[in-house]
Amino acid sequence: MALDQEDGDYDSYVGNTVLTAASTSDGVLGSEQMVDATLVAAAADLVLLEAETLTAHPTRAQAVRVRATARVLTLSNELAPGFALPRRELDALSELLDRWDETSDAGRAHTAHRCAMAVVGQVPSVVRDAVNITLLPTTRMHDEQMFVRCIQIFESLYRQVADRIAQSIIALDSGDTARPLALLGEAANRVRATQGLYRVLTTMPPDAFAVIRAHTNGRSAVQSRPYRQVEDLSAPRPSDGQGPGEAHGMTLQGTLLLREADLGSQPAADIRKVMRELDSAWRAMKRSHWGVTLKTIGRVSGTGGTAGADYLRATAQRALFPLLTTNTPT
Numbered sequence: 001m002a003l004d005q006e007d008g009d010y011d012s013y014v015g016n017t018v019l020t021a022a023s024t025s026d027g028v029l030g031s032e033q034m035v036d037a038t039l040v041a042a043a044a045d046l047v048l049l050e051a052e053t054l055t056a057h058p059t060r061a062q063a064v065r066v067r068a069t070a071r072v073l074t075l076s077n078e079l080a081p082g083f084a085l086p087r088r089e090l091d092a093l094s095e096l097l098d099r100w101d102e103t104s105d106a107g108r109a110h111t112a113h114r115c116a117m118a119v120v121g122q123v124p125s126v127v128r129d130a131v132n133i134t135l136l137p138t139t140r141m142h143d144e145q146m147f148v149r150c151i152q153i154f155e156s157l158y159r160q161v162a163d164r165i166a167q168s169i170i171a172l173d174s175g176d177t178a179r180p181l182a183l184l185g186e187a188a189n190r191v192r193a194t195q196g197l198y199r200v201l202t203t204m205p206p207d208a209f210a211v212i213r214a215h216t217n218g219r220s221a222v223q224s225r226p227y228r229q230v231e232d233l234s235a236p237r238p239s240d241g242q243g244p245g246e247a248h249g250m251t252l253q254g255t256l257l258l259r260e261a262d263l264g265s266q267p268a269a270d271i272r273k274v275m276r277e278l279d280s281a282w283r284a285m286k287r288s289h290w291g292v293t294l295k296t297i298g299r300v301s302g303t304g305g306t307a308g309a310d311y312l313r314a315t316a317q318r319a320l321f322p323l324l325t326t327n328t329p330t
């Protein structure tokens, strides 16, 4: 951040160049698994960061945050199934969550830290190093480090969802319905698991976020490319004059409508169902984002220049596949 404190963008804030370079195949794991390994490494580091803070400052608010981050790590097999962790690594964390009220802050911090360290040990070293050097906050505030890790987790997830939609378009276009069913079902599961991340984000104190915002003007996830890809690959989107404009090209909705008559009625109905599931998970995720935004900054405009919460509320209402929502056969 010393280098681009004044003119940096969202990509540099997230460390996208480094994280993307580190998640190419290492010859053992494919690039999809490496992206999931990045997500897991960021989640484990989030637990380490918060557990260390609980040891130093054992407050109730910090304990709540550690619990939320530990939950995220226990969800990693849903958030990042391509880098599935051995059950034993997560069981100790789930046990801690079950016995949370009977455990002291020191015990909570110790167990959470130990489990997260064990997870970090599973991650390929290139990913671990990339995650270590991409914690580049613009302030000295602890809360910003949590924020950066959350963004990195979401970015990896958006990449995986966009990739699954792109692969589904190609498969569907060649008449294959089995593969898109599996891919889109998995994408929907991933998106559903983001609810755990919003529990972490709701622990962001508004006064702390006000300081972060003052240093991150012009850097906003409205610039996230994989997020935009998810929406652009799903269906043509109307421009609202605030976010990015309409994109053209093949979309999942368009491919389904074009190919539907050849797929057979049951396979086509199954595809429609899984697309609706993905749509509903995506919109639920966006509603949660709107809720967190309202709680944290109220109705002021965003660092990306939109109207802020009101813009997010409007985009959360927009279906990923608008023609499937209105033309759903009963």
Ligand code: HEM
Residues within 6 Å of the ligand: 147, 150, 151, 152, 154, 155, 201, 204, 209, 220, 221, 222, 223, 224, 227, 243, 289, 292, 293, 296, 297, 301, 302, 303, 304, 305, 306, 307, 308, 309, 311, 312, 315
């Ligand atoms: C307390 C936490 C957060 C607040 C207050 C917040 C606030 C906002 C605001 C006001 C916008 C509107 C765009 C702008 O003008 O900047 C926005 C957009 C967006 N934010 Fe967040 N955000 C938070 C956390 C996150 C996180 C962790 C992510 C994960 C990457 C994220 C992803 C996005 C995306 C993808 C958009 C674009 C939405 C769209 O165009 O449909 N946000 N956020």
